[in-house]
Amino acid sequence: MRACKSTHVVLLLLVWTYSALNTEAAWRQQSIVSPQVYKDRRVTFRLRAPEAKKVGVKAQFQQGLQPMTRNEDGLWSVTLGPAKPEIYEYSLVVDGLEIVDPSNSWLKVWRKNSKNLLEVPGEPPMFFQQQQVPHGTVHIHRYRSKTLGVTRGLYIYTPPGYETDQNIKYPVLYLLHGMGDTEDTWTVVGRANVIVDNLLAKSKAGPLIIVMPYGHTPSAPPDMRSLGNYRAFEKDLIEDVIPYVQARYRVNRDREHRAIAGLSMGGGQALAVGLGNLELFGWVGAFSSAVPRGQEFDNLMEKPQEINGKLQLLWVGCGKKDFLFQANQKLIERLKADNIKHVAHITDGSHQWRLWRQYLDTFVPLLFKTEK
Amino acid sequence: MRACKSTHVVLLLLVWTYSALNTEAAWRQQSIVSPQVYKDRRVTFRLRAPEAKKVGVKAQFQQGLQPMTRNEDGLWSVTLGPAKPEIYEYSLVVDGLEIVDPSNSWLKVWRKNSKNLLEVPGEPPMFFQQQQVPHGTVHIHRYRSKTLGVTRGLYIYTPPGYETDQNIKYPVLYLLHGMGDTEDTWTVVGRANVIVDNLLAKSKAGPLIIVMPYGHTPSAPPDMRSLGNYRAFEKDLIEDVIPYVQARYRVNRDREHRAIAGLSMGGGQALAVGLGNLELFGWVGAFSSAVPRGQEFDNLMEKPQEINGKLQLLWVGCGKKDFLFQANQKLIERLKADNIKHVAHITDGSHQWRLWRQYLDTFVPLLFKTEK
Numbered sequence: 001m002r003a004c005k006s007t008h009v010v011l012l013l014l015v016w017t018y019s020a021l022n023t024e025a026a027w028r029q030q031s032i033v034s035p036q037v038y039k040d041r042r043v044t045f046r047l048r049a050p051e052a053k054k055v056g057v058k059a060q061f062q063q064g065l066q067p068m069t070r071n072e073d074g075l076w077s078v079t080l081g082p083a084k085p086e087i088y089e090y091s092l093v094v095d096g097l098e099i100v101d102p103s104n105s106w107l108k109v110w111r112k113n114s115k116n117l118l119e120v121p122g123e124p125p126m127f128f129q130q131q132q133v134p135h136g137t138v139h140i141h142r143y144r145s146k147t148l149g150v151t152r153g154l155y156i157y158t159p160p161g162y163e164t165d166q167n168i169k170y171p172v173l174y175l176l177h178g179m180g181d182t183e184d185t186w187t188v189v190g191r192a193n194v195i196v197d198n199l200l201a202k203s204k205a206g207p208l209i210i211v212m213p214y215g216h217t218p219s220a221p222p223d224m225r226s227l228g229n230y231r232a233f234e235k236d237l238i239e240d241v242i243p244y245v246q247a248r249y250r251v252n253r254d255r256e257h258r259a260i261a262g263l264s265m266g267g268g269q270a271l272a273v274g275l276g277n278l279e280l281f282g283w284v285g286a287f288s289s290a291v292p293r294g295q296e297f298d299n300l301m302e303k304p305q306e307i308n309g310k311l312q313l314l315w316v317g318c319g320k321k322d323f324l325f326q327a328n329q330k331l332i333e334r335l336k337a338d339n340i341k342h343v344a345h346i347t348d349g350s351h352q353w354r355l356w357r358q359y360l361d362t363f364v365p366l367l368f369k370t371e372k
Numbered sequence: 373m374r375a376c377k378s379t380h381v382v383l384l385l386l387v388w389t390y391s392a393l394n395t396e397a398a399w400r401q402q403s404i405v406s407p408q409v410y411k412d413r414r415v416t417f418r419l420r421a422p423e424a425k426k427v428g429v430k431a432q433f434q435q436g437l438q439p440m441t442r443n444e445d446g447l448w449s450v451t452l453g454p455a456k457p458e459i460y461e462y463s464l465v466v467d468g469l470e471i472v473d474p475s476n477s478w479l480k481v482w483r484k485n486s487k488n489l490l491e492v493p494g495e496p497p498m499f500f501q502q503q504q505v506p507h508g509t510v511h512i513h514r515y516r517s518k519t520l521g522v523t524r525g526l527y528i529y530t531p532p533g534y535e536t537d538q539n540i541k542y543p544v545l546y547l548l549h550g551m552g553d554t555e556d557t558w559t560v561v562g563r564a565n566v567i568v569d570n571l572l573a574k575s576k577a578g579p580l581i582i583v584m585p586y587g588h589t590p591s592a593p594p595d596m597r598s599l600g601n602y603r604a605f606e607k608d609l610i611e612d613v614i615p616y617v618q619a620r621y622r623v624n625r626d627r628e629h630r631a632i633a634g635l636s637m638g639g640g641q642a643l644a645v646g647l648g649n650l651e652l653f654g655w656v657g658a659f660s661s662a663v664p665r666g667q668e669f670d671n672l673m674e675k676p677q678e679i680n681g682k683l684q685l686l687w688v689g690c691g692k693k694d695f696l697f698q699a700n701q702k703l704i705e706r707l708k709a710d711n712i713k714h715v716a717h718i719t720d721g722s723h724q725w726r727l728w729r730q731y732l733d734t735f736v737p738l739l740f741k742t743e744k
Contacts, residue, residue, distance in 0.1 A: 051467055051468035052467065052468075094471075096423035098474070099469075099471045099474070100471075102470070102485050102486060105485075107481075109477040110477070130514075139512070140510040
């Protein structure tokens with residue numbers, strides 16, 4: 001009885017504390033679970049909004065705006081699904097205004113806009129799920145780009161064992177993000193670190209280091225498909241990022257152990273920088289890529305024999321519903337016509353993270369095999 | 373003329389692309405700058421919400437809810453300040469609902485609630501501002517806690533030069549977060565890495581490694597000031613985190629080179645774990661701390677001579693308006709009465725990040741001096 005009473009007092013004190021720190025409203029919001037993912041893969045969304053007239057949820061696994069219903073406390077909720085095991089984006093819409101769910105701290109932060117994410121787990125666990133396997137480390141760097149004259153962020157993944165076995169050198173994949181992304185998106189949203197942890201645990205890939213630079217450059221023209229737009233990035237990558245990495249990480253320094261890949265804008269960059277620097281990169285991957293346009297890029301493919309002689313892999317993946325599908329098909333036709341060796345990986349789907357996680361999971365096991 | 377036209381086409385294409393990827397609304401939101409901080413330290417907040425009836429901003433530098441006004445496009449805005457150079461929290465309130473600003477990707481993510489942050493820079497730059505100095509690295513780990521039976525996050529800061537000079541060993545500060553926080557809060561919100569980068573650049577502190585573990589434990593009782601609550605955390609820290617760090621980082625392993633500090637709940641943990649393990653920690657810092665209550669904690673201070681003989685520093689900081697001020701004053705009185713050497717650092721202010729950044733900036737330069 002006494003224990004019970006003291007727990008009560010403590011709880012009251014805690015509520016008071018939080019009220020003082022924030023507001024009672026925030027505290028009440030705090031206790032809401034949203035999204036709640038059930039074992040049967042249905043999902044409940046909740047939002048306290050007593051004064052709202054209309055609240056709904058836009059979830060990637062369900063078409064259209066799904067209305068939520070209000071209880072007498074002003075708590076809105078709806079249960080949707082079941083949904084296939086996957087990572088989905090969603091947002092809440094309150095009286096016409098799209099907002100993020102205040103109860104969910106997992107966000108896809110766009111450069112200037114955020115959406116919530118939720119995971120519907122599978123059984124057995126999906127390739128993108130955190131599992132009980134050895135985990136690598138993600139390193140957050142800020143480096144001075146001499147070529148751009150600014151300080152920029154840089155994420156680096158090292159595989160499990162990197163810190164404990166000091167004698168091994170590793171191959172490197174330079175992995176580039178899309179136009180709405182930043183240097184952390186491949187880990188926070190793309191789960192690159194988790195995907196590779198899982199591949200390594202199953203011996204589906206050999207250990208590697210992944211370098212994820214920031215892909216935007218100051219005062220770049222707005223056409224993400226112009227090669228000119230990628231020149232500043234290329235210079236930063238080659239003259240600043242690669243030397244920075246090589247001075248700090250135990251990496252192999254030859255073309256055979258250096259890959260470049262990216263999604264959308266980053267796929268365009270991977271094609272431009274990879275094909276433009278065959279002495280540096282032996283492996284190129286383009287995921288749903290914004291294939292560069294124009295003569296300058298066409299020129300990069302002028303010498304098929306040189307490309308075939310130096311590139312170990314040119315991998316082009318795209319979904320059939322992608323708004324960039326035609327551009328990628330055109331690229332593949334050109335590669336075929338010119339007898340440039342490549343892997344065309346055409347799948348269902350559109351311009352979505354779901355695909356890029358899958359593409360990474362498919363692409364990484366192909367890398368750094370010594371036989372050609 | 374031609375260039376101009378093609379730019380136009382490109383821009384249209386880009387708008388179309390984004391419309392297809394998201395929605396036109398999201399694209400338009402994308403182009404909004406909010407918050408916009410001016411040189412005179414005034415700040416403009418903006419939100420597109422055509423259907424809202426009342427929009428306001430709650431900013432830490434201004435009392436109360438400040439109304440925003442609507443233009444004919446449905447864009448709401450208000451200019452506030454000037455504000456003192458500082459990092460502030462804010463949120464937007466739309467028809468009574470508190471939301472985060474969709475144009476601002478810098479968030480203080482609470483365990484289940486987010487607020488926006490904004491920086492008003494100073495001239496010369498403040499101690500918490502990113503400056504053109506050498507930057508350390510923040511490492512994101514996930515480790516298996518054997519004592520807790522779960523996998524947990526762990527952030528580690530290494531100073532500039534750590535990766536390039538492989539022969540130096542470093543002292544370590546274990547730095548603990550508060551109740552609403554997670555393992556990334558000391559860097560994302562507290563700017564611990566930036567503050568220490570700046571201290572090192574000015575030679576105000578010697579290089580050190582900072583380990584920031586996740587402080588919550590499964591099924592912990594809700595009283596953050598009970599010592600019992602900290603036992604599981606203490607076991608995880610001593611039996612899992614410290615060995616994990618020592619196997620992977622070049623750290624000194626003696627008490628003289630190991631410190632523990634924290635804020636609020638983490639300050640309570642630092643006191644409990646630090647005073648409870650004098651053979652492990654030579655330096656203890658408690659920032660606005662939830663001083664543990666009860667006989668068990670009192671017992672830890674029973675042998676003043678042993679504490680004075682082993683601890684190099686016991687640092688207690690608190691703001692006069694903190695709801696935990698009385699508890700901290702009581703602790704300081706006890707330390708005085710028992711002749712336990714300590715530094716009492718009483719300041720203005722309440723239970724806020726503003727203070728904890730300052731406290732870290734004050735505390736770190738005191739650490740790991742060899743003379744006592």
